[in-house]
Amino acid sequence: MTPAPATHDGDVEIAELRIPVSLDTATADVDDFRAAVELWNAIEREAFGRAADPSQPGEVLPAWANQRWERRRMVLAKLDGRVVGRAALHVPASSPDTGFCSVMVAADARRRGIGTALADGLETLARESGVSKLLSWAAAPVVSDAEVAAGAEVLVPPTGIGRVPADHASVRFALGRGARLEQVERVSSVDLPMPDDELAARLAAARTASGPDYDTVTWIGATPTEWLDEIARLKTRMSTDAPSAGMEEPEDPYTAERVVDEERDQAESGIETIVAAAVHRPSGELAGYTYFDTAPDTSRVVSQEDTIVLREHRGHRLGMLVKLANLEQLQRERPGHPAVITFNAEENRFMLDVNEAVGFAPIAVEGAWRTDL
Numbered sequence: 001m002t003p004a005p006a007t008h009d010g011d012v013e014i015a016e017l018r019i020p021v022s023l024d025t026a027t028a029d030v031d032d033f034r035a036a037v038e039l040w041n042a043i044e045r046e047a048f049g050r051a052a053d054p055s056q057p058g059e060v061l062p063a064w065a066n067q068r069w070e071r072r073r074m075v076l077a078k079l080d081g082r083v084v085g086r087a088a089l090h091v092p093a094s095s096p097d098t099g100f101c102s103v104m105v106a107a108d109a110r111r112r113g114i115g116t117a118l119a120d121g122l123e124t125l126a127r128e129s130g131v132s133k134l135l136s137w138a139a140a141p142v143v144s145d146a147e148v149a150a151g152a153e154v155l156v157p158p159t160g161i162g163r164v165p166a167d168h169a170s171v172r173f174a175l176g177r178g179a180r181l182e183q184v185e186r187v188s189s190v191d192l193p194m195p196d197d198e199l200a201a202r203l204a205a206a207r208t209a210s211g212p213d214y215d216t217v218t219w220i221g222a223t224p225t226e227w228l229d230e231i232a233r234l235k236t237r238m239s240t241d242a243p244s245a246g247m248e249e250p251e252d253p254y255t256a257e258r259v260v261d262e263e264r265d266q267a268e269s270g271i272e273t274i275v276a277a278a279v280h281r282p283s284g285e286l287a288g289y290t291y292f293d294t295a296p297d298t299s300r301v302v303s304q305e306d307t308i309v310l311r312e313h314r315g316h317r318l319g320m321l322v323k324l325a326n327l328e329q330l331q332r333e334r335p336g337h338p339a340v341i342t343f344n345a346e347e348n349r350f351m352l353d354v355n356e357a358v359g360f361a362p363i364a365v366e367g368a369w370r371t372d373l
Helices: 028-051 057-065 114-128 145-149 169-176 196-210 225-241 256-269 318-333 349-358
Strands: 007-009 012-016 070-079 082-092 098-105 133-140 180-191 214-220 272-280 285-294 302-309 339-345 361-372
Touching (some): 028 057, 028 082, 028 098, 028 339, 028 361, 070 114, 114 133, 169 361, 214 318, 225 272, 225 285, 225 302, 256 272, 285 318, 339 361
Parallel strands (some): 098 133
Antiparallel strands (some): 007 012, 012 070, 082 098, 133 361, 180 339, 180 361, 272 285
16 A cells, blocks of 8 residues: 655645554654654553553554554654654454544644644545545543533533533544544543452452353463354454444454454564453353453553453343453462553443442543544
């Protein structure tokens, strides 16, 4: 795929990044990729504070280099040769009409039209790729009930659940681009470690509550061969079962082959996957699972990724069971991490109840925005 040509807007240069094959050589593309990752980290720290998990370029590159399941393109903005903005577009191979995107500008380079120039470039790439729907998520501070009572203006999605501050820069920017707020996600974190005796007692209670038909299985790293088809099924259902409101996220089909391919990228990145799954004993199938992404550096925050319990197995407290089983595995096998961060739709009350019971507390929100091209 040939990168789009560079354009100039005053002192700002807008150009598509050519994704490097590796980071082993000192080239302009490698330098730009590293700078783009650091800009992402800066925006994450701004949004989530100490719960942010700064990524290393080598952790990010394998997924960007693998274009088999998802086409990825990035546009950069440079000011005096420095990367001050990035716009990313991800287009699933299985749903080429939908693009997942983000636009980020460094704090000291805002209010100069850079975000607008990046978004224009992003939409051009999207149209060229056949994308007709852009989906994006942008972080904003939590607005408390007291602030609302005091007159703080908020924007509420059509779901009627959750809110974002109307005067936040990300909200004003999205509205100015013609995007619609369709959903609000809660960003939560929990401090680690949990007391071992408390965690053990809660896990035992969750096992009792789930009943004799369910057990747990855990692993670190690559999925055991016997569970590949089951994990593929759960990952596919994650794209359809999780509430997405008016975002109307498409099904993202997984196969065992795709699971293996993406786990190979994960291993190359150095990030470990820590998994806990619920097994339905009568059928031998997985009824749900959850997983963490963890860096070797234990000073870094753990990212809680997928958590799903299949609809046909709900009502047995399996969400609580797999979350606690995975926390126990994390603290036993990879101790020392300071916290876990997770994201959930505000209308997903079942999962929020589980998280709150575990000890997660809100630290930010994310507006889920849709733009129809």
